[in-house]
Amino acid sequence: MLRNLWRQLTSMRVALVLLFLLALASLPGALLPQWSLNQSKTAQYLLDHPTLGPWLDRLGFFDVFASPWYSAIYLLLFTSLVGCLLPRCWEFAQQLRTPPVAAPRNLARLPHHARVEVTGTPDEVAARIDAGLRGWRRTVRAGGATGAGAASDGRSPGSLVPRSPDSSVTVSAEKGYLREVGNLVFHLSLLGLLLAIAAGRLFGYEGSVILNAGQDLDGNPSVFCSSSPANYDNFRPGLTIDGTDLSPFCVQVDSFHAGYTDLGQAVEFDARVQYQAGDEVFSDVWHPANLQVNDPLRMGGERLYLLGHGFTPQFQVTWPDGTQREYEQTFQPENGDPNFLSSGAVKISDPPGYVGDEVREHQLALVGLFAPTAWLQDGNFLVSVFPEPTDPAVAIQAYRGDLGTEDGTAQSVFTIDTDQVDNGELVELDRANLAIGESMTLDDGTVITFTGFREWVSLQTSYDPAQTWALVFAVLLLIGLMISLVIKRRRVWYRIAVLDDAGSESARPRCVVHVGGLARTDQAGYGEEFDRLAALPDRPVEPGARSGR
Amino acid sequence: MVNEALARWSDLAFEAALAGYVVALACYAIDFAARRGAVPTEAEAASVRIRQAARAGGTTTLEAPGHIGTVQRRTARPMAERFGTAAVVVTVVATAANLLSVLFRGLAVSRLPLANMYEYASAICAIAMVCWLIVLARTKARALGLFVLLPVTILAGVAFSVLYVPAGPVVPALNSYWKWIHVSTVSISSSILLVTGAASVLYLLRSRYERRLVADQRAVTDAAAAPGGGDVFPGSVTSVAADRSLLSRLPSLASLDRIAYRTAIVAFPIYTFALIAGALWAEVAWGRYWGWDPKETCAFVSWVLYAGYLHARATAGWRGRPAAWIAVVGFASIIFNLFFINMVVSGLHSYAGLN
Ligand code: HEM
Numbered sequence: 001m002l003r004n005l006w007r008q009l010t011s012m013r014v015a016l017v018l019l020f021l022l023a024l025a026s027l028p029g030a031l032l033p034q035w036s037l038n039q040s041k042t043a044q045y046l047l048d049h050p051t052l053g054p055w056l057d058r059l060g061f062f063d064v065f066a067s068p069w070y071s072a073i074y075l076l077l078f079t080s081l082v083g084c085l086l087p088r089c090w091e092f093a094q095q096l097r098t099p100p101v102a103a104p105r106n107l108a109r110l111p112h113h114a115r116v117e118v119t120g121t122p123d124e125v126a127a128r129i130d131a132g133l134r135g136w137r138r139t140v141r142a143g144g145a146t147g148a149g150a151a152s153d154g155r156s157p158g159s160l161v162p163r164s165p166d167s168s169v170t171v172s173a174e175k176g177y178l179r180e181v182g183n184l185v186f187h188l189s190l191l192g193l194l195l196a197i198a199a200g201r202l203f204g205y206e207g208s209v210i211l212n213a214g215q216d217l218d219g220n221p222s223v224f225c226s227s228s229p230a231n232y233d234n235f236r237p238g239l240t241i242d243g244t245d246l247s248p249f250c251v252q253v254d255s256f257h258a259g260y261t262d263l264g265q266a267v268e269f270d271a272r273v274q275y276q277a278g279d280e281v282f283s284d285v286w287h288p289a290n291l292q293v294n295d296p297l298r299m300g301g302e303r304l305y306l307l308g309h310g311f312t313p314q315f316q317v318t319w320p321d322g323t324q325r326e327y328e329q330t331f332q333p334e335n336g337d338p339n340f341l342s343s344g345a346v347k348i349s350d351p352p353g354y355v356g357d358e359v360r361e362h363q364l365a366l367v368g369l370f371a372p373t374a375w376l377q378d379g380n381f382l383v384s385v386f387p388e389p390t391d392p393a394v395a396i397q398a399y400r401g402d403l404g405t406e407d408g409t410a411q412s413v414f415t416i417d418t419d420q421v422d423n424g425e426l427v428e429l430d431r432a433n434l435a436i437g438e439s440m441t442l443d444d445g446t447v448i449t450f451t452g453f454r455e456w457v458s459l460q461t462s463y464d465p466a467q468t469w470a471l472v473f474a475v476l477l478l479i480g481l482m483i484s485l486v487i488k489r490r491r492v493w494y495r496i497a498v499l500d501d502a503g504s505e506s507a508r509p510r511c512v513v514h515v516g517g518l519a520r521t522d523q524a525g526y527g528e529e530f531d532r533l534a535a536l537p538d539r540p541v542e543p544g545a546r547s548g549r
Numbered sequence: 550m551v552n553e554a555l556a557r558w559s560d561l562a563f564e565a566a567l568a569g570y571v572v573a574l575a576c577y578a579i580d581f582a583a584r585r586g587a588v589p590t591e592a593e594a595a596s597v598r599i600r601q602a603a604r605a606g607g608t609t610t611l612e613a614p615g616h617i618g619t620v621q622r623r624t625a626r627p628m629a630e631r632f633g634t635a636a637v638v639v640t641v642v643a644t645a646a647n648l649l650s651v652l653f654r655g656l657a658v659s660r661l662p663l664a665n666m667y668e669y670a671s672a673i674c675a676i677a678m679v680c681w682l683i684v685l686a687r688t689k690a691r692a693l694g695l696f697v698l699l700p701v702t703i704l705a706g707v708a709f710s711v712l713y714v715p716a717g718p719v720v721p722a723l724n725s726y727w728k729w730i731h732v733s734t735v736s737i738s739s740s741i742l743l744v745t746g747a748a749s750v751l752y753l754l755r756s757r758y759e760r761r762l763v764a765d766q767r768a769v770t771d772a773a774a775a776p777g778g779g780d781v782f783p784g785s786v787t788s789v790a791a792d793r794s795l796l797s798r799l800p801s802l803a804s805l806d807r808i809a810y811r812t813a814i815v816a817f818p819i820y821t822f823a824l825i826a827g828a829l830w831a832e833v834a835w836g837r838y839w840g841w842d843p844k845e846t847c848a849f850v851s852w853v854l855y856a857g858y859l860h861a862r863a864t865a866g867w868r869g870r871p872a873a874w875i876a877v878v879g880f881a882s883i884i885f886n887l888f889f890i891n892m893v894v895s896g897l898h899s900y901a902g903l904n
Contacts, residue, residue: 012864016857023853023882030846030890037842065841197839206836267718294725294834305836462836470838474825481821485814485859 009076010083018077025073029064032056036063078194085187092180099139100172103493107516110493112526114515114534119508122169122496125537129171129494129513132536136492138173168497176490176520182483189477196473199466205241207232208460210330212312213256213271216454217326225250225281226302226461247463249277249299252286256309256455264338264386269293271306271457291459301463308333308458311342313370313394318447321353330456331370332414339384342370344414347403363403365416365426366448368396374435382433393435394450398442401426489520492533513537552657556716559653562646563671567709569643570674570702576636577695581798583629633691640694644682647675647705657716663732664719666891670708672733674701676740684744684808690800693808696747727830734823735848739883741816742855746880748809749873751799756870758796806869809876810862817855824848847886854879 008014033041042062046053060067107113118125126140209232212222229235229243237243252274259268274286277299289297297304314328331344346366354362371384374393382395402425404417411417420426432440434450441447492515499510515534519526651672654662662668681697684690799805827848828838839845858875861867 012860013866016860016864016867019853019857019860023850023857026846026850026853029841030843030850034841037840261718263717265718294728294830296833296836303836305834307836460836464837467832467838471825471829474828478818478821478825482818485818 006083009080010087012084015077015080015084018073018080021073022077025064025070028061032061032064034062034064036066074194078191081187081191085184085191088180089184092177092184095180096177100137100174100491102141103170103172103495104516107493107495107514110516110518112515112517112519112530114530116513116515116534116537117499117510118513118537119510121509122498122511125496125511125513126169126171126494129496129536133171133173133492133533136173136175137177138171141170141172168495170496171494172491173493174489174491176487179484179487179489182480182485182487185480186477186484187480189473189480192473193470193477196466196470200238200464200470202238202240203466204462204464205235205237205246206460206462207235208307208458209233210310210456210458211251211253212328212330212454212456213253214454217314217328221252221254223250223252224459227281232461247278247300247302248281249275249302249304250281251275251297251304251459253457254288256457258309258388260386260388264388266387269306269309271309273297273304275299275304277302291457301465303462305460305462306457307460310456310458311340311370311372311389311392312454312456313344313346313392313450314452314454315346315366316449316451317348317364318449319352320445323352325352326451327366328454330413334369337384338387340372340387341382341384343368344370345416347405347413347416349403349405360402360406362400363405364446365399365403366396367399367416368394368431370394370453374433376433380433389453389455391435392453393433395431395433396440396448396450397431398429398440398448399426400429400442400444488526490517490526490529491520492517492530494537496537511537551716551718552659553716555653555657559650559657559716562650562653563705563709566643566647566650566674567702567705569639569646570698570705573636573639573643574695574698574702576632576639577691577698580629580633580636581692581695582795583632636694637685637691640678640698641682644675644678647671647678651675654716658718660719661729661733663729663736665712665714666887667708667712667714669732669736669887670704670712672736673740673743674705674708676737677701677743680741680744680812684812688800688804688808690804690808692798692800693748693751693805696751697744700743700747725830725833727826727833731823731826731830734819734826738816738820738823739887741812741819742880742883745809745812745816745876748805748812749876749880752802752805752809752873753870753877754796755799755802755805756873758799759802802869806873809873813855813858813876817859820852820855824852843890844886847882847890851879851882851886854882 033045035042045062046057049056056062060069064070104110108115120128130138130140207226207229209224211224215221225231225248226246227248228246229237235243254272254274256271257268258266259270260266269292271291272288273291274288275297276283276286280286291297291304291306293306296306310331310333312328312330314326316324316326318324327346327348329344329346331342334341334343344367348364348366349359351359351362351364369382371382371393372389373384373386373391375383375385377383382393399416399421402420403411404420404425405411416426421428429442430440432438434440434448436450436452439447439449495514496511497513499512515530515537517526517530517533651662651668654668654671658664663672677697678701681694681701685694800808827845831840831842831845832838854875858872858879861872861875
């Protein structure tokens with residue numbers, strides 16, 4: 001029973017069905033939003049489909065490639081593969097040690113067949129053929145070895161019958177064993193590739209962080225060190241990663257430059273960074289490097305990528321008590337705006353000059369837009385007309401009151417909690433469009449000045465110890481595939497019998513040679529080669545030709 | 550930055566190519582429609598016999614007649630023959646124009662012209678046509694031309710009317726040599742698979758037709774065997790059916806199968822290579838070599854389908870029609886990936902990149 005199940009599982013038919021299941025099961029991964037790729041899109045989908053969505057979620061359709069059913073399919077497929085490969089490796093090793101199979105009874109029934117008459121004794125002809133089959137695995141068998149020679153030849157058309165069945169000689173040859181090697185390499189590499197991917201999932205991790213370029217308001221560079229997952233804005237560990245022994249490196253961004261065409265299409269992104277890795281961390285050794293799109297920084301196993309960029313407007317606030325303070329906050333590029341209109345919120349939770357509960361009542365939020373090249377649509381609405389910061393401006397709405405940051409719920413850094421506005425805790429004040437150097441004054445005398453901006457870059461680090469192995473197996477897979485598709489496994493047999501030619505009593509004996517050819521896979525392309533093979537018995541004997549066996 | 554004159558030449562050449570494809574399509578259609586309902590060639594006759602044997606409970610398969618010579622048919626009428634020749638000539642000229650258009654576009658923008666869907670579609674048309682001309686030169690299966698030209702002309706028309714974008718530079722995210730290697734190999738393999746797909750569709754049509762032929766023949770034999778049924782001449786029904794159906798003008802099952810298989814085994818390793826190159830590109834661009842992005846996922850599905858196709862051809866009971874179906878579905882998945890995924894489900898691959 002179990003044995004039968006195993007045989008079923010490792011049959012080509014089941015392998016094929018599993019392949020199709022794999023293809024089918026992958027489709028929802030392409031058609032439905034996936035948590036791992038786009039959380040907000042997935043959440044939106046759930047909101048839009050309140051009945052279907054939760055069910056799909058429960059069944060793993062928004063995380064297809066980690067779902068149990070997907071795993072089940074590919075694990076079954078690979079079990080089938082192993083069960084299929086091991087016996088095939090064994091069988092192949094056997095075949096390499098045994099001579100090519102004996103000629104079938106009737107060569108005329110093979111897809112390729114020919115009949116030629118030549119001069120020479122069967123042994124001479126066999127030697128000729130043998131010499132011509134260099135590069136083939138071949139064996140010459142004396143007549144009668146198959147015990148079928150006479151019967152089959154007797155059926156062939158024509159009046160010429162071999163003198164005696166025992167005088168016939170057969171040559172069997174086979175070529176293209178490399179095809180099987182290629183096929184085995186291909187399938188084994190698939191297995192290796194799966195293991196490499198699995199290793200990456202276990203031991204790798206990814207993290208991303210946003211870093212401002214240049215120096216902050218106190219003149220210090222922003223430094224990011226990868227020593228702890230907590231330093232990342234977003235950290236996605238592999239299954240065995242607990243974050244305790246990440247190989248550390250530190251990086252700071254000196255400057256960032258984006259180049260554009262006149263039409264505003266980006267042509268170049270370039271971040272100048274400095275980094276230290278390994279033992280250098282926390283020392284004074286820094287290495288300069290350029291980080292570009294499609295050109296990551298590689299530090300040992302860690303890789304650092306430039307993934308995005310944006311703007312960080314800076315403000316100066318003069319509080320009613322006369323204190324001046326500087327604030328800056330990364331803004332987020334508006335979805336899909338090619339001209340980098342960005343939105344964000346500066347949240348000031350510790351206004352100076354207040355104590356106790358007053359602090360909560362006088363927290364300040366500057367919510368609005370940043371445009372690198374500003375244009376006031378209809379004289380009032382801020383838009384951006386070019387992605388480069390040639391004429392930056394902000395449109396700011398000020399709020400005062402309780403930001404609601406103390407109740408413990410996490411807030412987005414880019415927006416304020418609108419519930420606080422709705423319940424009256426946070427009061428809407430003035431709004432204004434400000435160019436660099438311009439100010440607005442609030443009702444209590446607070447002066448807000450837009451002083452400038454910095455650029456930020458979003459960086460990603462990736463670590464995958466097995467990715468080189470994945471590449472090795474992928475290349476082996478390709479090589480194996482090409483070998484197995486190009487090389488044809490083919491066989492040819494010659495049955496040589498003496499012609500009982502009573503008519504002419506010439507000195508030289510004559511033979512009839514039946515040739516049969518079979519390609520084990522696709523027949524196409526064997527035809528021409530077979531014609532050449534069929535001509536072999538007639539070739540002149542080369543000097544020194546061995547009667548190889 | 551952009552050489553406007555060359556860009557204009559490129560556009561003109563593409564228009565010429567599109568016009569050429571339309572004319573060629575018409576010529577192929579006339580040639581095809583005017584072909585005589587052929588007496589089944591040796592191969593067709595053999596395949597009918599085999600199918601009959603199979604139905605009668607025999608075990609012979611289509612693979613059995615291994616040695617299949619060049620397909621000989623009775624020639625078509627002279628007038629139609631001329632249209633057939635014209636179709637080939639126009640195809641050659643239009644293909645040349647298409648290639649020139651791709652070349653000029655590349656020179657105009659000093660990069661590989663595969664940065665947006667227009668350029669991509671144009672390249673696919675050009676390469677598919679080159680592939681078709683090679684197949685034509687090798688197999689003389691001109692009747693297939695109509696069915697290769699049909700998707701190519703549609704694709705070229707869509708490229709011209711919907712996808713067109715003027716020549717311009719690319720965003721940095723697309724500026725990686727792995728990307729160029731990846732996209733050019735994807736387009737080359739997709740183009741070749743287009744021929745595989747066309748041959749497989751025809752295989753399915755043709756095999757339906759042949760099954761009907763077998764049914765007819767059996768009806769005749771049964772009628773002849775029945776008492777008093779001697780007035781039906783064996784073969785007469787066959788030739789009527791053969792004459793009536795356009796499908797009789799298709800190349801034989803064996804040639805269609807061979808064209809599909811041989812193009813597939815050329816395209817599949819190229820496609821595999823393209824996926825590997827894509828993974829290498831993803832590694833330098835996005836920080837991981839595989840991330841199940843919709844485009845990646847769909848490409849994986851296509852790859853698995855074609856792996857299934859090759860498997861099916863080595864699996865008893867799956868050769869012939871099931872395998873052809875798989876090739877058709879595989880090609881559909883490639884087209885789906887090109888249009889639906891690019892335009893509707895956009896992932897990282899949306900030709901938008903970082904900015
Ligand atoms: C992991 C999924 C698999 C994939 C993607 C796959 C893919 C392929 C491909 C592309 C080929 C054609 C290239 C060549 O001949 O080397 C092939 C051939 C072959 N596969 Fe697989 N395969 C898989 C699993 C299996 C399994 C489970 C079996 C055993 C049941 C198997 C047995 C074979 C055999 C016998 C051939 C040779 C067919 C021939 O002689 O033409 N494969 N496979």
